[in-house]
Amino acid sequence: xxxxxxxxxxxxxxxxxxxxxxxxxxxxxxxxxxxxxxxxxxxxxxxxxxxxxxxxxxxxxxxxxxxxxxxxxxxxxxxxxxxxxxxxxxxxxxxxxxxxxxxxxxxxxxxxxxxxxxxxxxxxxxxxxxxxxxxxxxxxxxxxxxxxxxxxxxxxxxxxxxxxxxxxxxxxxxxxxxxxxxxxxxxxxxxxxxxxxxxxxxxxxxxxxxxxxxxxxxxxxxxxxxxxxxxxxxxxxxxxxx
Amino acid sequence: xxxxxxxxxxxxxxxxxxxxxxxxxxxxxxxxxxxxxxxxxxxxxxxxxxxxxxxxxxxxxxxxxxxxxxxxxxxxxxxxxxxxxxxxxxxxxxxxxxxxxxxxxxxxxxxxxxxxxxxxxxxxxxxxxxxxxxxxxxxxxxxxxxxxxxxxxxxxxxxxxxxxxxxxxxxxxxxxxxxxxxxxxxxxxxxxxxxxxxxxxxxxxxxxxxxxxxxxxxxxxxxxxxxxxxxxxxxxxxxxxxxxxxxxxxxxxxxxxxxxxxxxxxxxxxxxxxxxxxxxxxxxxxxxxxxxxxxxxxxxxxx
Numbered sequence: 001x002x003x004x005x006x007x008x009x010x011x012x013x014x015x016x017x018x019x020x021x022x023x024x025x026x027x028x029x030x031x032x033x034x035x036x037x038x039x040x041x042x043x044x045x046x047x048x049x050x051x052x053x054x055x056x057x058x059x060x061x062x063x064x065x066x067x068x069x070x071x072x073x074x075x076x077x078x079x080x081x082x083x084x085x086x087x088x089x090x091x092x093x094x095x096x097x098x099x100x101x102x103x104x105x106x107x108x109x110x111x112x113x114x115x116x117x118x119x120x121x122x123x124x125x126x127x128x129x130x131x132x133x134x135x136x137x138x139x140x141x142x143x144x145x146x147x148x149x150x151x152x153x154x155x156x157x158x159x160x161x162x163x164x165x166x167x168x169x170x171x172x173x174x175x176x177x178x179x180x181x182x183x184x185x186x187x188x189x190x191x192x193x194x195x196x197x198x199x200x201x202x203x204x205x206x207x208x209x210x211x212x213x214x215x216x217x218x219x220x221x222x223x224x225x226x227x228x229x230x231x232x233x234x235x236x237x238x239x240x241x242x
Numbered sequence: 243x244x245x246x247x248x249x250x251x252x253x254x255x256x257x258x259x260x261x262x263x264x265x266x267x268x269x270x271x272x273x274x275x276x277x278x279x280x281x282x283x284x285x286x287x288x289x290x291x292x293x294x295x296x297x298x299x300x301x302x303x304x305x306x307x308x309x310x311x312x313x314x315x316x317x318x319x320x321x322x323x324x325x326x327x328x329x330x331x332x333x334x335x336x337x338x339x340x341x342x343x344x345x346x347x348x349x350x351x352x353x354x355x356x357x358x359x360x361x362x363x364x365x366x367x368x369x370x371x372x373x374x375x376x377x378x379x380x381x382x383x384x385x386x387x388x389x390x391x392x393x394x395x396x397x398x399x400x401x402x403x404x405x406x407x408x409x410x411x412x413x414x415x416x417x418x419x420x421x422x423x424x425x426x427x428x429x430x431x432x433x434x435x436x437x438x439x440x441x442x443x444x445x446x447x448x449x450x451x452x453x454x455x456x457x458x459x460x461x462x463x464x465x466x467x468x469x470x471x472x473x474x475x476x477x478x479x480x481x482x483x484x485x486x487x488x489x490x491x492x493x494x495x496x497x498x499x500x501x502x503x504x505x506x507x508x509x510x511x512x513x514x515x516x517x518x519x520x521x522x523x524x525x526x527x528x529x530x531x532x533x534x535x536x537x538x539x540x541x542x543x544x545x
Binding site for chain 1: 288291292293294295310312313315316318319320322324325326327328330331336339340342343344345385
Protein backbone atom coordinates (compact mmCIF):
# COMPACT_ATOMS: atom_id res chain seq x y z
CA UNK A 1 0.00 0.00 0.00
CA UNK A 2 1.41 3.37 -1.03
CA UNK A 3 -0.35 6.49 0.24
CA UNK A 4 0.89 8.71 -2.60
CA UNK A 5 -0.47 6.35 -5.25
CA UNK A 6 -3.80 6.26 -3.40
CA UNK A 7 -3.91 10.05 -3.10
CA UNK A 8 -3.18 10.58 -6.80
CA UNK A 9 -5.83 7.99 -7.62
CA UNK A 10 -8.45 9.78 -5.54
CA UNK A 11 -7.58 13.09 -7.21
CA UNK A 12 -7.89 11.44 -10.60
CA UNK A 13 -11.17 9.73 -9.73
CA UNK A 14 -12.94 12.69 -8.17
CA UNK A 15 -11.26 15.46 -10.15
CA UNK A 16 -12.55 14.28 -13.51
CA UNK A 17 -15.96 14.67 -15.01
CA UNK A 18 -16.93 11.07 -14.36
CA UNK A 19 -16.94 11.97 -10.68
CA UNK A 20 -20.31 13.62 -11.33
CA UNK A 21 -21.72 10.35 -12.61
CA UNK A 22 -20.28 8.62 -9.57
CA UNK A 23 -22.21 11.02 -7.33
CA UNK A 24 -25.42 10.96 -9.36
CA UNK A 25 -25.87 7.18 -9.22
CA UNK A 26 -26.21 6.87 -5.41
CA UNK A 27 -28.38 10.00 -5.33
CA UNK A 28 -30.75 8.37 -7.83
CA UNK A 29 -31.06 5.29 -5.63
CA UNK A 30 -31.63 7.14 -2.37
CA UNK A 31 -33.90 9.65 -4.12
CA UNK A 32 -36.05 6.89 -5.60
CA UNK A 33 -36.33 5.21 -2.22
CA UNK A 34 -37.40 8.51 -0.66
CA UNK A 35 -40.01 9.19 -3.35
CA UNK A 36 -41.49 5.68 -3.05
CA UNK A 37 -41.54 6.05 0.72
CA UNK A 38 -43.46 9.33 0.49
CA UNK A 39 -45.89 8.04 -2.12
CA UNK A 40 -46.50 4.48 -0.94
CA UNK A 41 -45.11 4.42 2.58
CA UNK A 42 -42.50 2.09 4.09
CA UNK A 43 -42.76 -1.49 2.92
CA UNK A 44 -40.35 -4.45 3.17
CA UNK A 45 -41.37 -6.05 -0.14
CA UNK A 46 -40.90 -2.85 -2.09
CA UNK A 47 -37.61 -2.20 -0.32
CA UNK A 48 -36.26 -5.64 -1.22
CA UNK A 49 -37.44 -5.18 -4.79
CA UNK A 50 -36.02 -1.69 -5.33
CA UNK A 51 -32.90 -1.72 -3.18
CA UNK A 52 -32.10 -5.40 -3.63
CA UNK A 53 -32.98 -5.47 -7.32
CA UNK A 54 -32.14 -2.05 -8.75
CA UNK A 55 -29.58 -1.12 -6.07
CA UNK A 56 -27.60 -4.34 -5.90
CA UNK A 57 -28.22 -5.23 -9.53
CA UNK A 58 -27.54 -1.90 -11.24
CA UNK A 59 -26.26 0.88 -8.99
CA UNK A 60 -23.59 -1.13 -7.18
CA UNK A 61 -22.04 -2.66 -10.33
CA UNK A 62 -22.14 0.70 -12.12
CA UNK A 63 -20.50 2.57 -9.24
CA UNK A 64 -17.88 -0.17 -8.91
CA UNK A 65 -17.35 -0.09 -12.68
CA UNK A 66 -16.70 3.66 -12.64
CA UNK A 67 -14.50 3.45 -9.55
CA UNK A 68 -12.59 0.36 -10.69
CA UNK A 69 -11.88 1.34 -14.28
CA UNK A 70 -11.57 5.04 -13.40
CA UNK A 71 -8.80 4.46 -10.91
CA UNK A 72 -6.37 3.31 -13.60
CA UNK A 73 -7.95 3.43 -17.08
CA UNK A 74 -7.61 7.17 -17.79
CA UNK A 75 -3.98 7.10 -16.64
CA UNK A 76 -3.17 4.30 -19.03
CA UNK A 77 -5.04 6.09 -21.83
CA UNK A 78 -3.30 9.44 -21.47
CA UNK A 79 0.07 7.95 -20.57
CA UNK A 80 0.35 9.56 -17.14
CA UNK A 81 0.68 6.08 -15.57
CA UNK A 82 4.33 6.40 -16.56
CA UNK A 83 4.87 8.68 -13.54
CA UNK A 84 3.83 5.83 -11.25
CA UNK A 85 5.56 3.04 -13.11
CA UNK A 86 8.93 4.79 -13.36
CA UNK A 87 9.42 4.50 -9.63
CA UNK A 88 11.15 1.99 -7.36
CA UNK A 89 7.77 0.67 -6.19
CA UNK A 90 6.55 -2.80 -7.09
CA UNK A 91 3.72 -2.94 -9.56
CA UNK A 92 1.83 -5.13 -7.11
CA UNK A 93 1.94 -2.31 -4.53
CA UNK A 94 0.70 0.14 -7.15
CA UNK A 95 -2.20 -2.09 -8.11
CA UNK A 96 -3.20 -2.87 -4.54
CA UNK A 97 -3.08 0.84 -3.62
CA UNK A 98 -5.35 1.64 -6.53
CA UNK A 99 -7.67 -1.23 -5.68
CA UNK A 100 -7.95 -0.08 -2.07
CA UNK A 101 -8.88 3.40 -3.29
CA UNK A 102 -11.45 2.02 -5.73
CA UNK A 103 -12.99 -0.19 -3.04
CA UNK A 104 -13.28 2.68 -0.55
CA UNK A 105 -14.91 4.89 -3.18
CA UNK A 106 -17.28 2.08 -4.24
CA UNK A 107 -18.21 1.40 -0.61
CA UNK A 108 -18.85 5.07 0.07
CA UNK A 109 -20.84 5.70 -3.10
CA UNK A 110 -22.35 2.23 -3.64
CA UNK A 111 -22.77 0.15 -0.50
CA UNK A 112 -23.46 2.96 1.98
CA UNK A 113 -26.14 4.67 -0.16
CA UNK A 114 -27.70 1.24 -0.70
CA UNK A 115 -27.94 0.79 3.06
CA UNK A 116 -29.32 4.33 3.35
CA UNK A 117 -31.98 3.60 0.74
CA UNK A 118 -32.94 0.44 2.62
CA UNK A 119 -33.17 2.43 5.84
CA UNK A 120 -35.46 4.95 4.18
CA UNK A 121 -37.81 2.51 2.49
CA UNK A 122 -37.92 -0.66 4.62
CA UNK A 123 -40.62 -1.22 7.21
CA UNK A 124 -38.31 -3.38 9.32
CA UNK A 125 -34.88 -1.83 8.65
CA UNK A 126 -33.42 -3.51 11.71
CA UNK A 127 -33.55 -6.88 9.94
CA UNK A 128 -32.69 -5.75 6.39
CA UNK A 129 -30.07 -2.98 6.51
CA UNK A 130 -27.03 -4.86 7.81
CA UNK A 131 -27.38 -7.98 5.61
CA UNK A 132 -27.78 -5.81 2.52
CA UNK A 133 -24.94 -3.51 3.55
CA UNK A 134 -22.55 -6.43 3.96
CA UNK A 135 -23.69 -8.12 0.77
CA UNK A 136 -23.25 -4.89 -1.16
CA UNK A 137 -19.85 -4.30 0.44
CA UNK A 138 -18.67 -7.73 -0.68
CA UNK A 139 -20.04 -7.07 -4.17
CA UNK A 140 -18.30 -3.67 -4.31
CA UNK A 141 -14.95 -5.23 -3.43
CA UNK A 142 -15.18 -8.05 -5.96
CA UNK A 143 -16.55 -5.83 -8.74
CA UNK A 144 -13.86 -3.19 -8.15
CA UNK A 145 -11.09 -5.80 -8.33
CA UNK A 146 -12.61 -7.30 -11.48
CA UNK A 147 -13.10 -3.98 -13.26
CA UNK A 148 -9.70 -2.63 -12.21
CA UNK A 149 -8.05 -5.74 -13.64
CA UNK A 150 -10.14 -5.31 -16.78
CA UNK A 151 -8.91 -1.73 -17.16
CA UNK A 152 -5.29 -2.92 -17.09
CA UNK A 153 -6.02 -5.63 -19.63
CA UNK A 154 -8.12 -3.73 -22.16
CA UNK A 155 -8.73 -0.16 -23.25
CA UNK A 156 -12.42 -1.03 -23.62
CA UNK A 157 -12.85 -1.95 -19.98
CA UNK A 158 -15.93 0.22 -19.46
CA UNK A 159 -17.77 -1.42 -22.37
CA UNK A 160 -16.72 -4.94 -21.44
CA UNK A 161 -17.67 -4.25 -17.83
CA UNK A 162 -21.07 -2.89 -18.85
CA UNK A 163 -21.68 -5.93 -21.03
CA UNK A 164 -20.89 -8.18 -18.09
CA UNK A 165 -22.89 -6.29 -15.49
CA UNK A 166 -25.94 -5.49 -17.59
CA UNK A 167 -26.13 -8.09 -20.33
CA UNK A 168 -24.76 -11.11 -18.53
CA UNK A 169 -25.84 -10.62 -14.93
CA UNK A 170 -29.21 -9.07 -15.68
CA UNK A 171 -30.47 -10.24 -19.05
CA UNK A 172 -28.75 -13.55 -19.72
CA UNK A 173 -29.03 -14.66 -16.12
CA UNK A 174 -32.72 -13.80 -16.28
CA UNK A 175 -33.35 -16.24 -19.13
CA UNK A 176 -30.68 -18.83 -18.41
CA UNK A 177 -30.69 -19.67 -14.71
CA UNK A 178 -27.34 -21.46 -15.02
CA UNK A 179 -25.66 -18.15 -15.80
CA UNK A 180 -26.53 -17.04 -12.29
CA UNK A 181 -23.85 -19.32 -10.97
CA UNK A 182 -21.28 -17.02 -12.57
CA UNK A 183 -22.59 -13.76 -11.23
CA UNK A 184 -21.03 -11.50 -8.62
CA UNK A 185 -24.52 -10.24 -7.87
CA UNK A 186 -25.80 -13.72 -7.01
CA UNK A 187 -22.73 -14.56 -4.95
CA UNK A 188 -23.17 -11.48 -2.80
CA UNK A 189 -26.92 -12.02 -2.64
CA UNK A 190 -26.05 -15.46 -1.24
CA UNK A 191 -24.25 -13.72 1.61
CA UNK A 192 -27.21 -11.40 2.22
CA UNK A 193 -29.61 -14.35 2.21
CA UNK A 194 -27.53 -16.19 4.80
CA UNK A 195 -27.28 -13.08 6.97
CA UNK A 196 -31.05 -12.65 6.85
CA UNK A 197 -31.34 -16.23 8.15
CA UNK A 198 -34.90 -17.31 8.80
CA UNK A 199 -36.18 -13.91 7.62
CA UNK A 200 -34.99 -14.52 4.06
CA UNK A 201 -38.13 -16.47 3.10
CA UNK A 202 -40.39 -13.86 4.62
CA UNK A 203 -38.73 -11.10 2.58
CA UNK A 204 -38.66 -13.25 -0.54
CA UNK A 205 -34.85 -13.12 -0.88
CA UNK A 206 -33.45 -16.13 -2.70
CA UNK A 207 -29.98 -16.35 -4.19
CA UNK A 208 -28.89 -18.81 -6.85
CA UNK A 209 -25.86 -19.89 -4.82
CA UNK A 210 -25.30 -20.71 -1.17
CA UNK A 211 -23.44 -18.26 1.05
CA UNK A 212 -20.43 -20.55 1.44
CA UNK A 213 -20.02 -20.99 -2.30
CA UNK A 214 -20.75 -17.34 -3.00
CA UNK A 215 -18.32 -16.12 -0.36
CA UNK A 216 -15.57 -18.43 -1.57
CA UNK A 217 -16.11 -17.37 -5.17
CA UNK A 218 -16.07 -13.67 -4.22
CA UNK A 219 -12.76 -14.09 -2.43
CA UNK A 220 -11.33 -16.18 -5.26
CA UNK A 221 -12.39 -13.62 -7.87
CA UNK A 222 -10.96 -10.71 -5.89
CA UNK A 223 -7.63 -12.44 -5.34
CA UNK A 224 -7.35 -13.72 -8.91
CA UNK A 225 -8.25 -10.34 -10.44
CA UNK A 226 -5.75 -8.53 -8.21
CA UNK A 227 -2.98 -11.01 -9.01
CA UNK A 228 -3.66 -10.97 -12.72
CA UNK A 229 -3.96 -7.17 -12.82
CA UNK A 230 -0.60 -6.78 -11.08
CA UNK A 231 1.01 -9.28 -13.46
CA UNK A 232 -0.30 -7.38 -16.46
CA UNK A 233 0.82 -4.08 -14.98
CA UNK A 234 4.35 -5.47 -14.72
CA UNK A 235 4.51 -5.96 -18.46
CA UNK A 236 2.27 -3.11 -19.56
CA UNK A 237 3.86 -1.91 -22.79
CA UNK A 238 4.27 1.85 -22.84
CA UNK A 239 5.54 3.56 -25.91
CA UNK A 240 4.97 7.19 -26.63
CA UNK A 241 4.99 6.37 -30.33
CA UNK A 242 1.47 4.98 -30.27
CA UNK B 243 28.53 7.92 -13.53
CA UNK B 244 26.38 5.47 -15.39
CA UNK B 245 26.55 3.74 -18.73
CA UNK B 246 23.63 2.48 -20.77
CA UNK B 247 24.48 -0.53 -22.91
CA UNK B 248 22.19 -1.59 -25.72
CA UNK B 249 23.34 -4.96 -26.97
CA UNK B 250 22.00 -6.35 -30.25
CA UNK B 251 18.51 -5.18 -29.45
CA UNK B 252 15.59 -5.81 -31.77
CA UNK B 253 11.94 -5.15 -31.17
CA UNK B 254 9.13 -6.17 -33.44
CA UNK B 255 5.38 -5.66 -33.21
CA UNK B 256 3.76 -8.49 -35.13
CA UNK B 257 5.27 -8.28 -38.59
CA UNK B 258 6.66 -4.79 -38.14
CA UNK B 259 10.27 -4.45 -37.05
CA UNK B 260 10.57 -1.20 -35.11
CA UNK B 261 14.15 -1.65 -33.91
CA UNK B 262 16.51 -3.86 -35.86
CA UNK B 263 19.66 -5.26 -34.23
CA UNK B 264 20.85 -2.05 -32.59
CA UNK B 265 23.95 -1.93 -30.41
CA UNK B 266 25.20 1.23 -28.74
CA UNK B 267 26.88 2.34 -25.55
CA UNK B 268 25.86 5.64 -24.02
CA UNK B 269 28.13 7.14 -21.41
CA UNK B 270 28.19 10.40 -19.40
CA UNK B 271 27.56 13.61 -21.34
CA UNK B 272 24.80 14.58 -23.73
CA UNK B 273 23.97 12.12 -26.49
CA UNK B 274 21.50 12.93 -29.25
CA UNK B 275 19.40 10.17 -30.75
CA UNK B 276 18.70 11.49 -34.21
CA UNK B 277 16.38 10.10 -36.84
CA UNK B 278 13.26 10.83 -38.85
CA UNK B 279 9.82 10.15 -37.41
CA UNK B 280 9.07 6.45 -37.25
CA UNK B 281 12.75 5.48 -37.10
CA UNK B 282 12.27 3.59 -33.84
CA UNK B 283 13.68 6.23 -31.49
CA UNK B 284 10.72 6.14 -29.10
CA UNK B 285 10.68 2.35 -29.11
CA UNK B 286 14.38 2.30 -28.24
CA UNK B 287 13.88 4.84 -25.44
CA UNK B 288 10.92 2.82 -24.11
CA UNK B 289 13.20 -0.22 -23.91
CA UNK B 290 15.95 1.80 -22.20
CA UNK B 291 13.37 3.02 -19.70
CA UNK B 292 12.14 -0.50 -18.96
CA UNK B 293 8.68 0.00 -20.45
CA UNK B 294 9.02 -2.43 -23.28
CA UNK B 295 10.70 -5.81 -23.47
CA UNK B 296 13.29 -6.21 -26.22
CA UNK B 297 12.23 -8.99 -28.58
CA UNK B 298 15.91 -9.92 -28.77
CA UNK B 299 19.05 -8.60 -27.12
CA UNK B 300 19.39 -6.74 -23.84
CA UNK B 301 19.36 -3.22 -22.42
CA UNK B 302 21.32 -2.66 -19.23
CA UNK B 303 22.32 0.28 -17.07
CA UNK B 304 25.60 -0.39 -15.28
CA UNK B 305 25.06 -4.08 -15.89
CA UNK B 306 21.50 -4.21 -14.54
CA UNK B 307 18.64 -5.01 -16.92
CA UNK B 308 16.01 -2.30 -17.26
CA UNK B 309 13.09 -4.62 -18.10
CA UNK B 310 11.02 -5.73 -15.09
CA UNK B 311 13.41 -4.13 -12.67
CA UNK B 312 11.77 -1.36 -10.65
CA UNK B 313 14.97 -0.66 -8.73
CA UNK B 314 16.53 0.75 -11.91
CA UNK B 315 14.37 3.87 -11.46
CA UNK B 316 16.48 4.94 -8.51
CA UNK B 317 19.14 6.01 -10.99
CA UNK B 318 16.99 6.61 -14.06
CA UNK B 319 14.88 9.65 -14.86
CA UNK B 320 12.49 9.73 -17.79
CA UNK B 321 10.84 12.65 -19.57
CA UNK B 322 8.14 11.07 -21.74
CA UNK B 323 7.01 12.58 -25.01
CA UNK B 324 3.31 12.27 -24.27
CA UNK B 325 1.58 15.19 -22.61
CA UNK B 326 -0.49 13.07 -20.22
CA UNK B 327 -0.02 14.24 -16.65
CA UNK B 328 -2.12 14.54 -13.55
CA UNK B 329 -3.78 17.71 -14.79
CA UNK B 330 -5.93 18.26 -11.72
CA UNK B 331 -2.97 18.78 -9.38
CA UNK B 332 -0.58 21.71 -9.25
CA UNK B 333 2.95 21.54 -10.60
CA UNK B 334 4.46 21.50 -7.15
CA UNK B 335 2.10 18.75 -5.98
CA UNK B 336 3.04 16.57 -8.93
CA UNK B 337 6.77 17.00 -8.35
CA UNK B 338 6.27 16.37 -4.64
CA UNK B 339 4.23 13.24 -5.37
CA UNK B 340 7.05 12.00 -7.60
CA UNK B 341 9.55 12.66 -4.81
CA UNK B 342 7.39 10.65 -2.42
CA UNK B 343 6.99 7.84 -4.95
CA UNK B 344 10.78 7.68 -5.12
CA UNK B 345 10.69 7.17 -1.35
CA UNK B 346 13.13 10.03 -0.84
CA UNK B 347 14.06 10.88 2.76
CA UNK B 348 13.10 14.56 2.42
CA UNK B 349 10.58 14.80 -0.44
CA UNK B 350 9.65 18.43 0.27
CA UNK B 351 13.21 19.66 -0.09
CA UNK B 352 13.85 17.49 -3.15
CA UNK B 353 10.70 18.79 -4.85
CA UNK B 354 11.58 22.41 -4.08
CA UNK B 355 15.07 21.86 -5.49
CA UNK B 356 13.75 20.26 -8.68
CA UNK B 357 11.17 23.00 -9.23
CA UNK B 358 13.92 25.60 -8.79
CA UNK B 359 16.20 23.76 -11.21
CA UNK B 360 13.63 24.05 -14.01
CA UNK B 361 12.79 27.64 -13.03
CA UNK B 362 9.11 26.98 -12.35
CA UNK B 363 8.77 28.52 -8.89
CA UNK B 364 6.49 31.30 -10.07
CA UNK B 365 3.87 28.95 -11.52
CA UNK B 366 4.29 25.97 -9.20
CA UNK B 367 0.98 26.48 -7.38
CA UNK B 368 -1.15 26.57 -10.51
CA UNK B 369 -2.98 23.53 -11.81
CA UNK B 370 -1.10 21.73 -14.56
CA UNK B 371 -4.12 22.01 -16.87
CA UNK B 372 -3.45 25.77 -17.05
CA UNK B 373 0.19 25.37 -18.14
CA UNK B 374 1.58 26.12 -21.57
CA UNK B 375 3.37 23.39 -23.46
CA UNK B 376 6.78 24.71 -22.43
CA UNK B 377 5.77 24.87 -18.77
CA UNK B 378 4.46 21.32 -18.90
CA UNK B 379 7.75 20.25 -20.40
CA UNK B 380 9.63 21.89 -17.54
CA UNK B 381 7.45 20.28 -14.89
CA UNK B 382 7.95 16.90 -16.59
CA UNK B 383 11.66 17.63 -16.40
CA UNK B 384 11.38 18.41 -12.68
CA UNK B 385 9.60 15.11 -12.00
CA UNK B 386 12.41 13.29 -13.80
CA UNK B 387 15.12 15.14 -11.86
CA UNK B 388 13.63 15.06 -8.39
CA UNK B 389 15.59 11.97 -7.29
CA UNK B 390 18.88 13.17 -8.76
CA UNK B 391 19.24 10.35 -11.32
CA UNK B 392 22.52 9.52 -13.00
CA UNK B 393 20.77 8.67 -16.27
CA UNK B 394 18.23 11.00 -17.86
CA UNK B 395 16.21 9.97 -20.92
CA UNK B 396 14.17 12.55 -22.83
CA UNK B 397 11.86 11.66 -25.69
CA UNK B 398 11.55 14.55 -28.16
CA UNK B 399 11.92 17.17 -25.41
CA UNK B 400 12.08 20.16 -27.78
CA UNK B 401 8.78 19.46 -29.54
CA UNK B 402 6.56 22.51 -29.40
CA UNK B 403 9.00 24.69 -27.50
CA UNK B 404 9.67 28.28 -28.45
CA UNK B 405 13.30 29.36 -28.99
CA UNK B 406 13.71 30.79 -25.51
CA UNK B 407 12.41 27.64 -23.82
CA UNK B 408 14.61 25.61 -26.13
CA UNK B 409 17.66 27.58 -25.07
CA UNK B 410 16.76 27.19 -21.42
CA UNK B 411 16.38 23.43 -21.73
CA UNK B 412 19.65 23.18 -23.62
CA UNK B 413 21.45 25.01 -20.82
CA UNK B 414 19.84 22.73 -18.31
CA UNK B 415 20.89 19.58 -20.15
CA UNK B 416 24.44 20.91 -20.47
CA UNK B 417 24.49 21.49 -16.74
CA UNK B 418 23.30 17.93 -16.14
CA UNK B 419 26.06 16.61 -18.39
CA UNK B 420 28.68 18.75 -16.64
CA UNK B 421 27.63 17.09 -13.38
CA UNK B 422 28.67 13.76 -14.91
CA UNK B 423 25.19 12.52 -15.77
CA UNK B 424 24.33 10.43 -18.78
CA UNK B 425 21.79 12.43 -20.77
CA UNK B 426 20.11 11.04 -23.87
CA UNK B 427 17.50 12.87 -25.88
CA UNK B 428 15.80 12.07 -29.15
CA UNK B 429 15.06 14.47 -31.95
CA UNK B 430 14.30 14.48 -35.65
CA UNK B 431 15.95 17.87 -36.17
CA UNK B 432 19.65 17.85 -36.99
CA UNK B 433 20.26 21.42 -35.82
CA UNK B 434 18.91 20.69 -32.33
CA UNK B 435 21.16 17.73 -31.94
CA UNK B 436 24.12 19.57 -33.40
CA UNK B 437 23.84 22.44 -30.92
CA UNK B 438 23.50 20.23 -27.90
CA UNK B 439 24.91 16.77 -28.22
CA UNK B 440 28.52 15.82 -27.71
CA UNK B 441 27.87 12.58 -29.49
CA UNK B 442 25.16 11.58 -31.92
CA UNK B 443 23.56 8.25 -32.68
CA UNK B 444 21.57 8.20 -35.90
CA UNK B 445 18.67 5.81 -36.40
CA UNK B 446 16.86 5.24 -39.66
CA UNK B 447 14.12 2.70 -40.29
CA UNK B 448 14.88 0.83 -37.09
CA UNK B 449 18.60 0.53 -37.77
CA UNK B 450 21.56 2.18 -36.15
CA UNK B 451 22.81 4.14 -39.13
CA UNK B 452 25.71 6.18 -37.84
CA UNK B 453 27.50 7.18 -34.69
CA UNK B 454 29.98 9.87 -33.77
CA UNK B 455 30.33 13.53 -32.91
CA UNK B 456 28.41 16.05 -34.93
CA UNK B 457 31.32 16.87 -37.22
CA UNK B 458 31.51 13.29 -38.37
CA UNK B 459 27.76 13.12 -38.89
CA UNK B 460 27.81 16.45 -40.72
CA UNK B 461 30.63 15.24 -42.94
CA UNK B 462 28.79 12.01 -43.74
CA UNK B 463 25.75 14.03 -44.65
CA UNK B 464 27.46 16.68 -46.77
CA UNK B 465 29.87 14.35 -48.54
CA UNK B 466 27.17 12.14 -49.90
CA UNK B 467 26.41 12.58 -53.63
CA UNK B 468 23.97 15.43 -54.12
CA UNK B 469 21.14 15.34 -56.62
CA UNK B 470 20.19 18.38 -58.66
CA UNK B 471 17.40 18.94 -61.13
CA UNK B 472 18.29 21.44 -63.85
CA UNK B 473 16.21 23.06 -66.58
CA UNK B 474 18.13 24.93 -69.26
CA UNK B 475 17.98 26.11 -72.87
CA UNK B 476 20.01 23.06 -74.00
CA UNK B 477 19.96 20.15 -71.55
CA UNK B 478 21.96 17.82 -73.81
CA UNK B 479 24.86 20.19 -74.34
CA UNK B 480 25.00 20.96 -70.64
CA UNK B 481 24.87 17.24 -69.80
CA UNK B 482 27.84 16.56 -72.06
CA UNK B 483 29.83 19.43 -70.56
CA UNK B 484 29.06 18.34 -67.00
CA UNK B 485 30.02 14.73 -67.64
CA UNK B 486 33.33 15.90 -69.06
CA UNK B 487 34.02 17.59 -65.75
CA UNK B 488 35.15 15.55 -62.75
CA UNK B 489 32.65 16.92 -60.23
CA UNK B 490 29.73 15.05 -61.80
CA UNK B 491 29.26 11.33 -61.39
CA UNK B 492 26.09 10.88 -63.43
CA UNK B 493 23.51 12.65 -65.57
CA UNK B 494 20.10 11.61 -66.79
CA UNK B 495 17.65 13.24 -69.17
CA UNK B 496 14.16 12.58 -67.98
CA UNK B 497 10.83 14.41 -67.95
CA UNK B 498 12.22 17.34 -69.90
CA UNK B 499 14.84 18.03 -67.27
CA UNK B 500 18.41 17.21 -66.54
CA UNK B 501 19.07 15.18 -63.38
CA UNK B 502 22.63 15.44 -62.17
CA UNK B 503 24.39 13.52 -59.43
CA UNK B 504 27.26 15.60 -58.12
CA UNK B 505 30.07 13.67 -56.46
CA UNK B 506 31.79 16.81 -55.22
CA UNK B 507 29.14 19.29 -54.26
CA UNK B 508 31.37 22.31 -53.73
CA UNK B 509 33.16 21.91 -57.08
CA UNK B 510 29.88 21.25 -58.85
CA UNK B 511 28.11 24.40 -57.72
CA UNK B 512 31.21 26.37 -58.63
CA UNK B 513 31.64 24.93 -62.10
CA UNK B 514 28.02 24.73 -63.20
CA UNK B 515 27.53 28.43 -64.09
CA UNK B 516 30.98 28.57 -65.75
CA UNK B 517 30.20 25.56 -67.95
CA UNK B 518 26.80 26.97 -68.84
CA UNK B 519 28.31 30.26 -69.91
CA UNK B 520 31.13 28.65 -71.89
CA UNK B 521 28.65 26.49 -73.82
CA UNK B 522 26.10 29.24 -74.34
CA UNK B 523 23.48 27.43 -72.32
CA UNK B 524 20.95 29.47 -70.38
CA UNK B 525 20.02 28.04 -66.96
CA UNK B 526 16.32 28.35 -66.13
CA UNK B 527 16.23 26.38 -62.93
CA UNK B 528 18.72 24.66 -60.62
CA UNK B 529 17.08 22.83 -57.74
CA UNK B 530 18.60 20.46 -55.22
CA UNK B 531 16.49 17.31 -55.17
CA UNK B 532 15.68 15.05 -52.23
CA UNK B 533 17.13 17.29 -49.57
CA UNK B 534 14.60 16.05 -47.06
CA UNK B 535 15.93 14.65 -43.83
CA UNK B 536 14.55 11.23 -44.68
CA UNK B 537 16.58 10.98 -47.86
CA UNK B 538 19.71 12.23 -46.12
CA UNK B 539 19.22 9.60 -43.47
CA UNK B 540 18.45 6.83 -45.90
CA UNK B 541 21.69 7.57 -47.69
CA UNK B 542 23.45 6.84 -44.42
CA UNK B 543 21.69 3.51 -44.16
CA UNK B 544 22.42 2.45 -47.72
CA UNK B 545 26.06 3.49 -47.41
